[in-house]
Amino acid sequence: MARFLKNTENKVGKSPDDLVFVGQQKLDNPHIHIMDFDSVSLREIETDTPEDCREFLASKTVTWISVYGLHAPALIKGIGDIFGIHALALEDIVHTGQRSKMEEYDDKLFLILKLLTIDPDSEYFRSSQLSIVIGENFVISFHEEKIDLFSPARERVRKQKGRIRKSGPDYLAYTIVDIVVDNYMIVLEDIGSQIEDIEEAVIEEPNSQTLNQITHFKHEVNYLRKTIRPAWELIAQVSKLDNDIISEQSQPFWKDLLGITIQATEVLESYREMLSDHLNIYNSSVSNKLNEIMKVLTIFAAIFIPLTFIAGIYGTNFEYMPELHWRYSYFVFWGVMIVVAGLMLRFFKRKGWM
Template identity: 60%
Template structure:
């Protein structure tokens, strides 16, 4: 399935808000994990039934519910009823090709974006969708499959490092977004490092493999742009939002996150221009090599034209050619042909054509 646009054949014609899973099922069964915490308490548990999450709504702790696997639409519908999640938000959660965006609803906020990772073996950016429902004392995150990207955040919660246990669900949402953007920069740095390494190869040995690498990196850069540009809009809209769910003390962190996304976007544009320049240099270098080859072939063709003319005269079928019976005619002919070739080579060299 294409990374740039998911097929919506299955949901075509459905009523807006219909719960239809669009994407690839990446795990067999849905996994539900819950973390509850405050400054003095911390607990992690696994849940079998989605209705068990209802008891966390009125809890005096902050609750982080993680849903792994989006294919079970019945469970998502039940969760939406428990936490009053808007049907349009549920529809976007199930569409794994959803464009990154931020929406405000009466009871909660909805955030959707991509988590990215650079695979050094295939040199391809791998992406999974992350959706977040944020309330006053809870955060629900929806993942396509289990991943280690938020392991540092969970470790900070477990070990009570930093301010994350002292703050609310809004700061937890910021911490998650910050982790996602950090991985954007790591992916950009990986592609950027490989792009810079290509520069010497483009100038010295512009092979077909070099062209394939440039084309591959351009494709990955375009995919990154498709993800990061709307993510930048998302963070800007989030920082400008008047919602009460994001508290005043969290806003400076969102503005810092905005600068981080802008930095990622600018670096992306720089590497995109660099790849375009390398492609132009590649085409120019290959064109120059082709011109050198054609020049040599043209020189050889030009040399053999008069030689062919001379040989053609003595290959004609006349009965009387004065030189035919002369003892040294053959050697004289070779001398003339070598002299003509030598004069032409000297002429080409003086003209700077070879």
């Protein structure tokens, strides 16, 4: 199954106003979670009706609206109509094959990022799309599925930890993106330890399984690169913005986040080089092993070539050969051949040539 592109056949020829979900449904029941807060108060609501969000449009507090389930275009459109989200942004939200990017729409900032998780069955990385709309007093996050990744941020809001309750929506958006980027680093640490473990196997005992591992991780590193590098570009754009959405107080946090994403991309490049080196070492080890095998076989051949030459000239046509008149000579002859062949096969197998 292709991981980079989604099947867009259903949306060909459609207007941006006609929202068509592109992707795989990952949630049964779409719903909305609302956290409305300031430095002294907090209110939480769970609902599946967009109209319940309307009262927070003109609120003086900061509102975090989390929409779960992108396969319900009516729900997405309802949220978009209430908060004045641009039609192109809504189209990108329900199209889960988008590349990470940033767009400015009037008085709102629109971000798309990819969340990374690992499929425990296939051990392949998979991504889900996270879209964020930042307004004057609200942040709306659109999720493909409900995962616990953002639970720490919600706990910080509930327990008034840090500056999240005292800051604006731009800092809340930074907090969300920071969690995504931190998760990138956790993913990179995990795959990095596995890549380093391959090196020992490549040097000591290269085999087809080792080659399969190298190929697998090369595919995964390329996938991570195509996921993380656009996020770096997005954060670089946000850190250089000059508008009222991202305040001067939040700019240092975004710039710090930029440094982390740069580090992540550098680590990915290092992993790509390591895997290329592992592949070269594997090929060299296999080639050296083949040379050892050929050396031994050449010695065998060198011994038997003159013997075969002598036997070819004289044959077995000697007048006095005791085996010629022995009743079981033919069977002994076959027995000797089978034993010799068996011993040679055993020798090759013990040497790891078979």
